[in-house]
Each structure stands twice: as structure tokens, then as C-alpha cells.
Amino acid sequence: xxxxxxxxxxxxxxxxxxxxxxxxxxxxxxxxxxxxxxxxxxxxxxxxxxxxxxxxxxxxxxxxxxxxxxxxxxxxxxxxxxxxxxxxxxxxxxxxxxxxxxxxxxxxxxxxxxxxxxxxxxxxxxxxxxxxxxxxxxxxxxxxxxxxxxxxxxxxxxxxxxxxxxxxxxxxxxxxxxxxxxxxxxxxxxxxxxxxxxxxxxxxxxxxxxxxxxxxxxxxxxxxxxxxxxxxxxxxxxxxxxxxxxxxxxxxxxxxxxxxxxxxxxxxxxxxxxxxxxxxxxxxxxxxxxxxxxxxxxxxxxxxxxxxxxxxxxxxxxxxxx
Amino acid sequence: xxxxxxxxxxxxxxxxxxxxxxxxxxxxxxxxxxxxxxxxxxxxxxxxxxxxxxxxxxxxxxxxxxxxxxxxxxxxxxxxxxxxxxxxxxxxxxxxxxxxxxxxxxxxxxxxxxxxxxxxxxxxxxxxxxxxxxxxxxxxxxxxxxxxxxxxxxxxxxxxxxxxxxxxxxxxxxxxxxxxxxxxxxxxxxxxxxxxxxxxxxxxxxxxxxxxxxxxxxxxxxxxxxxxxxxxxxxxxxxxxxxxxxxxxxxxxxxxxxxxxxxxxxxx
Numbered sequence: 001x002x003x004x005x006x007x008x009x010x011x012x013x014x015x016x017x018x019x020x021x022x023x024x025x026x027x028x029x030x031x032x033x034x035x036x037x038x039x040x041x042x043x044x045x046x047x048x049x050x051x052x053x054x055x056x057x058x059x060x061x062x063x064x065x066x067x068x069x070x071x072x073x074x075x076x077x078x079x080x081x082x083x084x085x086x087x088x089x090x091x092x093x094x095x096x097x098x099x100x101x102x103x104x105x106x107x108x109x110x111x112x113x114x115x116x117x118x119x120x121x122x123x124x125x126x127x128x129x130x131x132x133x134x135x136x137x138x139x140x141x142x143x144x145x146x147x148x149x150x151x152x153x154x155x156x157x158x159x160x161x162x163x164x165x166x167x168x169x170x171x172x173x174x175x176x177x178x179x180x181x182x183x184x185x186x187x188x189x190x191x192x193x194x195x196x197x198x199x200x201x202x203x204x205x206x207x208x209x210x211x212x213x214x215x216x217x218x219x220x221x222x223x224x225x226x227x228x229x230x231x232x233x234x235x236x237x238x239x240x241x242x243x244x245x246x247x248x249x250x251x252x253x254x255x256x257x258x259x260x261x262x263x264x265x266x267x268x269x270x271x272x273x274x275x276x277x278x279x280x281x282x283x284x285x286x287x288x289x290x291x292x293x294x295x296x297x298x299x300x301x302x303x304x305x306x307x308x309x310x311x312x313x314x315x316x317x318x319x320x321x322x
Numbered sequence: 323x324x325x326x327x328x329x330x331x332x333x334x335x336x337x338x339x340x341x342x343x344x345x346x347x348x349x350x351x352x353x354x355x356x357x358x359x360x361x362x363x364x365x366x367x368x369x370x371x372x373x374x375x376x377x378x379x380x381x382x383x384x385x386x387x388x389x390x391x392x393x394x395x396x397x398x399x400x401x402x403x404x405x406x407x408x409x410x411x412x413x414x415x416x417x418x419x420x421x422x423x424x425x426x427x428x429x430x431x432x433x434x435x436x437x438x439x440x441x442x443x444x445x446x447x448x449x450x451x452x453x454x455x456x457x458x459x460x461x462x463x464x465x466x467x468x469x470x471x472x473x474x475x476x477x478x479x480x481x482x483x484x485x486x487x488x489x490x491x492x493x494x495x496x497x498x499x500x501x502x503x504x505x506x507x508x509x510x511x512x513x514x515x516x517x518x519x520x521x522x523x524x525x526x527x528x529x530x531x532x533x534x535x536x537x538x539x540x541x542x543x544x545x546x547x548x549x550x551x552x553x554x555x556x557x558x559x560x561x562x563x564x565x566x567x568x569x570x571x572x573x574x575x576x577x578x579x580x581x582x583x584x585x586x587x588x589x590x
Contacts, residue, residue, distance in 0.1 A: 073378075073431075108401070109401045114405045117413055123413075127420050143421065143425060150414070153414060171478075
């Protein structure tokens with residue numbers, strides 16, 4: 001009975017985090033973008049600085065009619081948002097936020113492979129949406145999504161492999177247990193490669209070619225309305241939370257901090273994740289969109305070699321210090 | 323690769339679980355029941371994959387099949403193999419498949435012309451190879467049971483040790499095979515028509531067309547640029563060709579490596 005309660009409680013917490021954190025990131029994006037562009041952003045919903053704007057958006061989405069185009073492949077069109085969203089929920093279960101057994105939803109033995117594999121499945125949702133919409137813009141968006149995923153999956157995996165080599169384990173809590181502060185400069189190249197590749201996998205600006213609204217309307221999501229569209233948006237922001245959390249755990253030491261790592265480790269994790277999420281927003285406001293060929297070139301000629309160099313460096317240092 | 327790794331892990335396990343006589347088929351445990359059920363679902367999905375008349379649906383049913391296999395690996399405690407299966411097959415192979423389908427032809431609804439005249443030959447080969455595999459697996463493991471209560475027999479550490487201690491040679495042979503496939507793909511994709519002055523050392527247009535291009539793209543290692551080129555080339559048809567990929571002087575007349583392949587069944 002106690003075990004059942006324990007598991008239920010953990011899953012419940014993960015679920016609440018899954019629902020709440022993306023909204024927090026979304027609201028932060030509203031406000032940060034606005035202030036970076038000399039605007040105020042939402043100010044009215046909820047009273048204090050428009051804190052309830054996303055709740056109001058959610059209500060609006062729920063009220064809209066759920067339209068499926070006549071020519072679309074109905075079942076796959078309706079299934080796609082779930083395929084896009086659920087993997088991030090699963091990934092969140094495996095991310096440890098503090099030291100010890102209690103601070104992770106479920107300790108997975110092959111944690112790195114689990115999170116990367118499941119995140120890769122999420123992109124299938126975009127592909128299904130792009131194809132099933134029976135719309136040329138959607139199909140183009142789906143194609144670009146697939147091309148982008150193929151290009152950026154490899155550097156992401158290589159960068160993660162470098163950390164696994166450094167720690168000698170592929171379990172996420174295990175990596176955090178092995179972490180030392182000097183891993184930060186040692187793995188910094190891998191960290192940047194991982195973060196950039198993750199951004200590209202999430203199709204966040206400046207890698208938002210697949211949903212480039214000025215060219216192909218909204219890519220794979222062009223035909224979606226109402227709640228299903230909201231689910232895709234939620235998937236994007238859940239993806240930001242997951243990516244920032246993973247980068248924190250793999251490269252920034254997770255719950256390790258200058259002080260208070262035992263009792264307040266989770267604060268460090270959240271703080272680092274929040275800073276990374278801020279950077280994600282900052283990048284969106286700062287950089288123009290990369291063209292498709294620039295996207296591919298960046299991955300294959302810069303990120304992959306850098307990731308390989310990082311693996312070589314990791315291997316050399318590992319042999320030297322052991 | 324996954325198959326051999328699994329076989330290796332199971333072979334290592336044969337010695338440790340000799341308590342076969344305590345197991346029976348008449349009182350299955352929950353894990354065994356779910357193993358059979360997931361196996362049935364996987365088998366059904368595989369059948370639909372090859373019989374459905376909708377091309378993209380076939381690819382998506384393949385996702386179900388491969389995911390079902392991953393669950394079976396999980397139930398066999400081979401966690402690492404399961405996630406690698408999802409990562410490689412669902413995350414990459416099926417995405418590549420869908421990409422190819424969308425790039426060439428992916429109609430909504432049925433494709434009556436998608437049937438092949440080889441269906442009986444294909445069925446024969448499939449049944450024979452399935453029978454051979456089942457026979458090999460059954461003969462190799464007989465009544466071997468995995469001990470689910472102890473430490474996971476297929477944990478990452480166990481799999482890694484088995485792979486790199488007992489099965490290094492097949493592993494390396496497979497990687498050489500993959501390398502050969504990679505080289506073959508590169509050779510195919512940079513086929514040039516006779517009479518052109520393609521530089522054999524690089525096989526690409528001179529980069530002088532973009533003198534002001536910022537630096538990072540210059541650092542190319544030995545093996546990557548060709549595959550990168552092949553990938554970008556495949557993206558090409560949907561996108562306008564980038565300015566700096568064109569030769570600076572049109573007179574050199576070097577065709578882009580993948581240009582003839584953009585139409586399916588194009589000029590060979």
C-alpha cells in the first residue's frame with residue numbers, strides 16, 4: 001500500500017510540474033519578450049501584470065471549435081497532438097531534481113538513452129500532423145521537421161555520450177552523483193552542442209524553419225485549432241522545460257551548488273533550469289531565423305565535429321586521470 | 323546488432339538459471355502474460371504494416387511494431403537494448419522513412435498501385451526466415467528462464483560487458499559493414515556524368531562563391547562533409563538551392579552531386 005501511495009504521489013507531482021512549468025515558461029516568455037522589445041506585454045488578465053494571461057488563453061482555446069479538414073486523414077490528424085505531447089511527460093519522470101532516491105520520479109537505469117529516445121518520438125507527432133493535414137504548407141513543415149531532426153539528433157546524442165563517458169554511467173542520478181565542478185569547463189563544448197541541438201529539435205527560434213510563419217503559415221500545425229493546437233503549443237513549452245532540465249542535469253551539475261546541496265539541491269536544479277529557459281527566450285528575441293541550408297550546414301559542419309572533438313577530449317582526460 | 327547483443331546477454335544468462343523445472347506453462351506470471359499479449363500486438367501490427375494499402379499508415383504501424391519489440395526487450399529486463407531500439411528505429415529509421423515518403427509520394431488514402439507482384443515470393447522468404455529465426459532461438463535457449471527477482475540480467479553494465487568481452491568480433495564486423503554502407507552511399511550520391519571536371523578530392527563545387535562567408539563552416543573533418551552533403555542534397559528539392567552552394571563560375575559545369583536523384587527513378 002505504501003508503495004502504491006509513493007508511486008502515485010510521485011506521478012502526481014510530475015504531472016503537476018508537467019502542467020505548471022510550461023505555463024510559467026510561457027508567461028515568462030510573454031513578459032521577457034515584451035520588455036526586450038520595449039513593450040509591456042499582457043497587463044490585464046488576472047490583475048497583477050497579466051499573470052493569468054495563459055489561463056485566459058487556455059479558456060479561449062477550449063472554447064474554439066475543433067476542426068478537422070475534410071481532406072485530412074482523420075484519425076492520424078487527431079492522434080498527432082498526443083504523440084507530440086506525451087513523450088515530454090514521460091521524460092520528465094526520469095529527470096532527477098535533487099540528491100538521493102527521493103528526488104526523481106523513477107530512476108531509469110539507461111536514463112540518457114531513455115530521455116533521448118522518448119524525445120525523438122515526440123517529433124513523430126509533428127510529422128504525423130504535417131502529413132495528415134492534407135495541406136501543402138503542412139507537408140513542407142513536416143519535411144523540414146524531419147530534415148531538422150535527422151540533422152540534429154546525432155550531435156545531441158554524441159554530446160550526451162561524452163557526459164556518459166565522463167561519468168562512467170548512463171543513469172541520470174548516477175551522472176549527478178559523479179559530477180565534479182571542473183566538469184563544467186571540461187564539458188562546456190558538449191553542453192553548448194547539446195543545448196543548441198536541443199533547441200533545433202524543439203524547433204525554437206532561431207531554428208523555427210519548420211513553422212516559419214512568414215513562409216509556410218505555421219508548418220505542420222497550420223490546420224489545427226482549439227485544444228489540439230493548444231496541445232502542440234504546450235508540447236513546445238514542455239519541451240523547453242525538459243531540454244533545460246536535461247542540460248542542467250547532464251552538464252551543469254543539477255543539484256550541486258556552492259552551498260546547500262543537501263537540503264536545497266532542488267532549488268539549484270530549478271534555478272539553473274530557469275536561467276536556461278531565460279536564455280531560450282533571449283535567443284528567440286535576438287536571432288533571426290536560420291535558412292534551411294544554414295540549418296543543415298550548422299549541424300553537419302559545426303556541431304557534429306565539435307561533438308566528436310568533445311568526445312575525444314573526454315576520452316583523453318578520462319584516460320589521463322584514471 | 324540488437325539481436326546479437328540480446329542473444330549474448332541471454333547466452334550469458336543460461337548458466338545462472340538452471341531452475342527450469344520450477345517453471346511451468348500452466349501457471350503463467352503477470353510478466354509472462356503481458357509478454358505474450360505484447361507479442362501478439364506486435365505481430366498484428368507487423369501484419370498490418372505489410373498489408374495496409376496506405377503508405378504512410380504502413381510506416382506508422384511500423385512504429386507500433388518496433389515499439390512493441392522495445393516493450394518485449396523491457397520485459398526481458400534488457401532496458402538498454404529497449405531504449406536503443408526506440409532511439410534508432412523509431413526516432414531515426416522511421417523518421418527517415420517518413421521523410422522519404424513525404425518527399426516523393428505520400429497520398430492521403432489508399433494507393434492501389436502500391437501492391438507488388440512479388441507478394442508470394444516475399445511471403446515465402448518471410449515465412450522461411452521467420453521459421454529459421456524461431457528454430458534458432460528455440461533451440462538455443464530451450465527452457466531457459468530469466469530470474470526477475472535478482473539484479474536485472476539485462477542492465478546496461480551487463481550488456482556492455484557482454485558486448486565488449488564476448489561479442490567484440492561480431493560488433494566490430496558490423497561496424498565495418500556499416501562503414502561500407504556509408505562509403506557506398508557516398509559513392510552513389512556523388513556520381514558525376516563523364517566529361518565534367520569534378521575535383522575527385524572533394525567532389526564538390528568550389529567554395530570560392532562565398533568569399534565573405536563566416537568561418538565556422540570551414541572546419542570540416544574527413545568523413546562528415548560527404549554525408550552532410552548527401553543530407554543537404556536530399557533536402558534540396560523542397561528548398562531553393564543556397565547561393566553559396568553554386569559554383570562561382572558557371573563554366574566549370576560541375577553538377578550538384580544529388581541533382582539527378584531528386585526525381586524518383588531519375589536519370590542514372
